[in-house]
Amino acid sequence: MLLAVAIMSLLMAALGEVLIQSSNAERQVDSRLKQLQEARFAMERMVEAVGRAPRLLLPLADNPATNWREQVREQRLPPAPPEGSSVLASAVLAVTLDPAADRDGNAVADADNDGDLVFDEDLPADNQRDGAPGIVGIDDDGDGLVDEAGGGNGDDDEDGSADEDWMDGSDNDADGSLDEDTPSDMNNDSGTADDDGDGLVSEDWLDPVVFYLAGGTLMERRPTPWDENGDAVIDGRDYTESPIAEGVSFFRVERLPRAASDRAQLLDLTLTVADGDGPGVTLHTQVRVGGRL
DSSP states (O other): OHHHHHHHHHHHHHHHHHHHHHHHHHHHHHHHHHHHHHHHHHHHHHHHHHHTOSOEEESOOOOTTSSSOTTEEEEESSOOOOSTTOSOOOOEEEEEOOTTOOTTOSSSOTTOTTSSSOOSOBOOSSTTOSSSSSSTTSOSSSSSOSSOOTTOTTOTTOSSOSSOBOSSSSOTTSSSOSSOBOOSSTTSSSSOSOTTOSSOOSOBOOOEEEEEEETTEEEEEEEOSSOSSSSSOOSTTOEEEEEEESSEEEEEEEEOOOOTTOSSOEEEEEEEEOOSSSSOEEEEEEEETTTTO
């Protein structure tokens, strides 16, 4: 009897260990599937936004006058030290809105702010018309500061100067980026801010779609063609934000070098979701701006 009890105890202990290991393995598989779903959903949202975007806004091209890389935006948790004299490492991706987007269903594209069937053809000095340098609430130039006012609201690349790079396909301010900080007279050629000659001034701004990390949550910001913030004005301060991935431990966006023969800018995207058990899931892809238009 004692021998039988001893044998049964050993068998039960072994069975219990098997059940515990099986439960742990099942939990890890479930966690990994959840991580994979989160990462895939977020990556597809970014790929779709970039592929349907007429223009890349962020990251900026590398500015030779700084000691950090503007074209690489990388952020991890726990935070890593920033490069050079930047005070905070942050990752961000921003592109202009899909020209087919129509969130209010009025048969007018949301990016067509003046309803003339042309997009972004009459920018204000504050290119996003959001009352802030660069994109409101975003560190545009990678220096670790947000909406620094050195150049005022017309400083669209947050470099401390306003409206110094007009629309001519040249790098007028020698910062590596082209046409990223235009004055209200976009071409700087006529002294008038009515760039499309329709009798209105600066009425068609850039509508940014922005992806950025808030803690371990990857957020997506999309502009709205209605008064979202309740200030009785429809402009670049009207947008909605939603989480598209939780438990993000690494987000990296790189603006790859562009040859003269390239038809559009190529981006390199990396995203790691590590919430839960296991090492996490990392997805990596490259996508061309406007490649799905």
